[in-house]
Amino acid sequence: MATTDAAAVGGEKRSIDAVDLFSRFAPLIFLLLLVAVMSILEPGFRTERNLFNVLRQVSIIGILAIGMTFVILTAGIDLSVGSMLAFAGIVCASVAKGTRDLLVGGVTDPGGSRVLLAALAAIGLGMLIGAFQGTLIARIGIPAFIVTLGGLTAWRGATLLWSNGQPISSFSDDFTFWGQGFLGPVPVPVVFFLVLVAIGQVVLKYTQYGRWIYALGGNPEAARLSGLNTVLLGASVYVISGFCAGLAGFLQTSRLNSAEQVAGQGFELNAIAAVVIGGTSLFGGQGGVIGTFIGAMLIGVLQNALVIRNVNPYVQPIVVGAIIILSVLFDQLAKQRRR
Amino acid sequence: MTLRESDTLREPVLRASGVTKHFGPVRALHDVSIEVFAGEVVALIGDNGAGKSTLVNVLTGVLTHDAGEMVFDGRAVRFSSPHEARSLGIETVYQDLAIAPHLDAVANIFLGREYVRPGLAGTLGFLDSERMERETKSQLGRLRVRVPNLGRRLVTLSGGQRQGVAVARAVMWASKIVFMDEPTAALGVAQTAMVLDLIRQVRDTGIPVVFISHNMPNVFEVADRVVVLRLGEVVAHLDPRTASIDDAVSAMTGSVRRVAAGEGATVG
Numbered sequence: 321m322a323t324t325d326a327a328a329v330g331g332e333k334r335s336i337d338a339v340d341l342f343s344r345f346a347p348l349i350f351l352l353l354l355v356a357v358m359s360i361l362e363p364g365f366r367t368e369r370n371l372f373n374v375l376r377q378v379s380i381i382g383i384l385a386i387g388m389t390f391v392i393l394t395a396g397i398d399l400s401v402g403s404m405l406a407f408a409g410i411v412c413a414s415v416a417k418g419t420r421d422l423l424v425g426g427v428t429d430p431g432g433s434r435v436l437l438a439a440l441a442a443i444g445l446g447m448l449i450g451a452f453q454g455t456l457i458a459r460i461g462i463p464a465f466i467v468t469l470g471g472l473t474a475w476r477g478a479t480l481l482w483s484n485g486q487p488i489s490s491f492s493d494d495f496t497f498w499g500q501g502f503l504g505p506v507p508v509p510v511v512f513f514l515v516l517v518a519i520g521q522v523v524l525k526y527t528q529y530g531r532w533i534y535a536l537g538g539n540p541e542a543a544r545l546s547g548l549n550t551v552l553l554g555a556s557v558y559v560i561s562g563f564c565a566g567l568a569g570f571l572q573t574s575r576l577n578s579a580e581q582v583a584g585q586g587f588e589l590n591a592i593a594a595v596v597i598g599g600t601s602l603f604g605g606q607g608g609v610i611g612t613f614i615g616a617m618l619i620g621v622l623q624n625a626l627v628i629r630n631v632n633p634y635v636q637p638i639v640v641g642a643i644i645i646l647s648v649l650f651d652q653l654a655k656q657r658r659r
Numbered sequence: 660m661t662l663r664e665s666d667t668l669r670e671p672v673l674r675a676s677g678v679t680k681h682f683g684p685v686r687a688l689h690d691v692s693i694e695v696f697a698g699e700v701v702a703l704i705g706d707n708g709a710g711k712s713t714l715v716n717v718l719t720g721v722l723t724h725d726a727g728e729m730v731f732d733g734r735a736v737r738f739s740s741p742h743e744a745r746s747l748g749i750e751t752v753y754q755d756l757a758i759a760p761h762l763d764a765v766a767n768i769f770l771g772r773e774y775v776r777p778g779l780a781g782t783l784g785f786l787d788s789e790r791m792e793r794e795t796k797s798q799l800g801r802l803r804v805r806v807p808n809l810g811r812r813l814v815t816l817s818g819g820q821r822q823g824v825a826v827a828r829a830v831m832w833a834s835k836i837v838f839m840d841e842p843t844a845a846l847g848v849a850q851t852a853m854v855l856d857l858i859r860q861v862r863d864t865g866i867p868v869v870f871i872s873h874n875m876p877n878v879f880e881v882a883d884r885v886v887v888l889r890l891g892e893v894v895a896h897l898d899p900r901t902a903s904i905d906d907a908v909s910a911m912t913g914s915v916r917r918v919a920a921g922e923g924a925t926v927g
Contacts, residue, residue, distance in 0.1 A: 526785055526786055526788075527783065527784040527785055527786060528773045528775060528784040528785075528786055529784050531762065531766055531770070531773065531786065532770075532771075534759065534761055534762055534766075535759035535762060535766075535770055537761075538759040538760045538761040538762065539757065539758065539759050539760060541755070541757055542756075542757040542758055542759050542770070543759065543770070543771075544741075545721070545741050545751075545753065545757045546742075546757075546770040546771035546772075547740075547741070547742035547745060547746075547771040547772075548770075548771050605759070605760065605761040606761045
């Protein structure tokens with residue numbers, strides 16, 4: 321690393337790399353481009369209603385993706401979020417209904433404060449599972465991929481076991497409001513999604529905790545030598561992910577008016593896709609929730625656009641897959657240029 | 660700089676005696692004793708595997724030793740973590756720098772010791788970025804360290820610039836002693852000169868610097884005292900004003916034991 325710099329330690333001239341710049345803003349540029357093209361081609365795309373439609377479609381996976389962003393920033397992964405969502409959903413449905421008699425046959429829950437209790441049960445369960453998985457990962461040292469892969473299977477099994485494979489359906493208006501209702505023109509799940517994006521961004525950029533997450537993900541050894549509690553820190557992101565999965569489980573159950581055993585199946589991969597497209601590095605230390613928001617929106621708008629344009633729905637996953645690879649490709653190109 | 664005759668009158672800042680460390684069957688350190696006095700630069704030299712880094716790691720709390728005693732600032736200590744050593748004013752520049760690559764210089768300098776805003780915002784952990792930046796600038800100005808682009812992520816800086824941040828961080832926080840493991844190994848000529856200058860400046864404020872180096876001209880340029888390790892033992896104490904580089908190399912490799920007291924060296 322011998323430099324020809326004669327001034328002092330440092331003092332190299334700053335160069336703005338076009339590839340580097342492009343790779344950072346590629347998802348946003350692509351999103352804006354897509355929106356612009358669709359707005360011209362399809363008048364129906366531009367409506368407020370369609371915008372909220374897209375937002376509502378991405379909100380559940382978006383919420384999962386926010387928790388996932390924290391996890392991936394520490395170079396971890398959480399494959400269990402889809403299964404946690406289902407388990408939290410079925411548990412919260414049971415809590416809402418309260419007694420065994422209500423679980424079958426379309427009798428609704430009592431509503432009122434019982435709904436709050438159900439929501440807290442879902443979130444609490446998610447955080448508890450997150451704490452358990454986080455402890456195995458950060459304290460015992462089992463790879464995150466293994467622990468949460470186990471979780472992916474186990475919590476799905478727990479969901480099936482809980483109600484013997486039967487869905488729990490039909491809830492009060494109080495309950496379904498959270499998934500189906502509106503605050504003004506904005507669907508309630510979208511409000512949760514946007515608020516969580518804002519909180520996530522503030523926490524990551526402006527608080528000590530956020531800074532430590534980046535330090536831990538970028539160089540765990542440096543974090544440890546700087547006196548950070550890397551075990552607690554490393555486990556905490558799985559609690560955040562569990563919180564998001566629990567909340568998503570409640571919202572999904574409310575939205576579908578039913579807690580299904582297959583709820584959230586494959587959502588973990590969509591959440592990871594949103595995070596990766598949004599520019600958060602799987603190696604940790606780099607990225608953020610604004611990027612994840614853009615990544616989730618990009619997937620949502622793309623799916624919406626393909627539907628409106630009447631493209632064969634089987635093409636959608638192929639396009640999303642291509643975008644995942646492209647977004648990381650740009651990042652790699654930028655890195656190679658930097659060396 | 661160091662007045663030898665006054666050593667007996669002064670208490671060392673750090674005194675380690677009889678330090679022994681094994682890694683399984685491998686003997687990394689055997690009965691090593693070292694004293695560090697205020698206002699001196701001590702160079703630790705030795706061949707690969709001589710135990711230099713292990714010794715520094717023990718003295719800075721990264722490793723715990725199997726046997727031996729450490730007296731720091733007049734008190735017997737046994738560090739169980741690097742954090743404990745840091746909280747007592749012992750700072751270290753590690754060989755691999757131990758920086759967070761995706762954070763900027765200010766964030767790295769304050770990592771683990773961030774200032775938070777006053778009041779409720781602080782309780783919630785909100786950072787006082789302006790205060791940290793202001794303090795970084797004034798401290799670095801005082802030490803005459805130039806770190807350009809304080810706001811840039813370190814991953815976008817050159818190796819030399821990153822080294823500058825790591826050294827600046829240690830120097831800024833050290834109140835008792837600074838350890839540096841190969842601080843100039845990755846640097847060019849100008850940057851090396853700057854780090855050596857910095858070592859002198861720190862020493863002149865009374866804070867001793869202990870550094871590991873393979874670069875003999877560097878060692879002889881800046882050190883007040885040279886401690887030679889070989890196969891986990893201290894084999895010589897050299898005075899760079901009278902000893903030669905050949906003496907140092909001989910002691911390191913153990914080839915010819917012609918290093919003798921009276922020639923400015925004492926064979927241990």
